[in-house]
Amino acid sequence: MLQHDTPGFGDAVDNSNCWVPIIEYIESKYEDYLNCEARVTRKQSSDMRIHCCLYFIQPSGHGLKSLDVEFMKRLCDKVNIIPVIAKADTLTADECNLFKKQILNEIALHKIKIYEFPDTYDDDEEHKLNKSLKERVPFAVVGSNAVIEIDGKKLRGRKYPWGIAEVENLEHCDFIALRNMVIRTHLQDLKDVTNNVHYENYRCKKLAILGSDNKSTRILNKNPLAQMDEEKESMN
Numbered sequence: 343m344l345q346h347d348t349p350g351f352g353d354a355v356d357n358s359n360c361w362v363p364i365i366e367y368i369e370s371k372y373e374d375y376l377n378c379e380a381r382v383t384r385k386q387s388s389d390m391r392i393h394c395c396l397y398f399i400q401p402s403g404h405g406l407k408s409l410d411v412e413f414m415k416r417l418c419d420k421v422n423i424i425p426v427i428a429k430a431d432t433l434t435a436d437e438c439n440l441f442k443k444q445i446l447n448e449i450a451l452h453k454i455k456i457y458e459f460p461d462t463y464d465d466d467e468e469h470k471l472n473k474s475l476k477e478r479v480p481f482a483v484v485g486s487n488a489v490i491e492i493d494g495k496k497l498r499g500r501k502y503p504w505g506i507a508e509v510e511n512l513e514h515c516d517f518i519a520l521r522n523m524v525i526r527t528h529l530q531d532l533k534d535v536t537n538n539v540h541y542e543n544y545r546c547k548k549l550a551i552l553g554s555d556n557k558s559t560r561i562l563n564k565n566p567l568a569q570m571d572e573e574k575e576s577m578n
């Protein structure tokens with residue numbers, strides 16, 4: 343699994359359009375995929391599409407910033423957005439729960455479509471898991487700055503005079519829940535939604551544009567054998 347960072351996102355004085363490089367990157371991966379699919383001998387070497395975007399929200403306790411709203415609005419029909427509250431150790435449990443509610447309200451108010459956990463009614467276990475995960479959204483996480491040894495056990499976390507904020511403790515934050523869902527339980531669903539919803543959106547829009555100019559008619563009407571020869575050429 344590949345991860346990409348967005349260093350410096352939102353740090354400028356004027357943050358307008360700071361989502362543009364991110365959109366361009368996501369779409370460039372769809373473009374690559376589409377180009378592979380359009381070949382006569384379809385061969386996807388690997389799927390480099392972005393299957394999920396973790397959007398970190400500052401733990402201000404005052405809801406979303408306009409940058410957060412703008413970003414998620416623009417990206418939510420292009421990629422699976424999973425909102426995450428950063429530095430959860432700076433909020434008390436009550437503050438964090440209140441902040442989560444506030445964020446969800448604003449997300450609904452602005453009609454932002456974040457990644458939705460599937461409704462699985464046929465499988466009881468799965469249904470329970472989805473429900474418990476859904477209740478944690480937006481996932482509040484803590485990033486560790488130390489490995490702390492307690493009774494011979496090593497813990498990742500942050501140490502304060504009043505205690506330790508443990509990264510891998512579900513009572514302290516949602517990191518474990520988020521990690522399990524992204525790389526284990528919901529990886530396939532994230533891939534499916536990317537392919538069936540977000541990529542399909544991109545593909546349809548792209549083909550609609552192509553269909554309206556001459557160049558595309560030329561591509562679409564090309565003799566398949568000629569195209570195969572061209573593809574062979576390009577692989578050499």
Ligand SMILES: Nc1nc2c(ncn2[C@@H]2O[C@H](COP(=O)(O)OP(=O)(O)OP(=O)(O)O)[C@@H](O)[C@H]2O)c(=O)[nH]1
Nearest residue numbers: 348349350351428429430431432483484485486487
């Ligand atoms: N209290 C607390 N501080 C954190 C946490 N995670 C990161 N920090 C601190 O926040 C500061 C910024 O962290 P970064 O991870 O560099 O933030 P970033 O948004 O990736 O910054 P850029 O990569 O420069 O855009 C550092 O001083 C971290 O130590 C956390 O979970 N809790």
Ligand SMILES: [Mg+2]
Nearest residue numbers: 347348349350
């Ligand atoms: Mg960073």
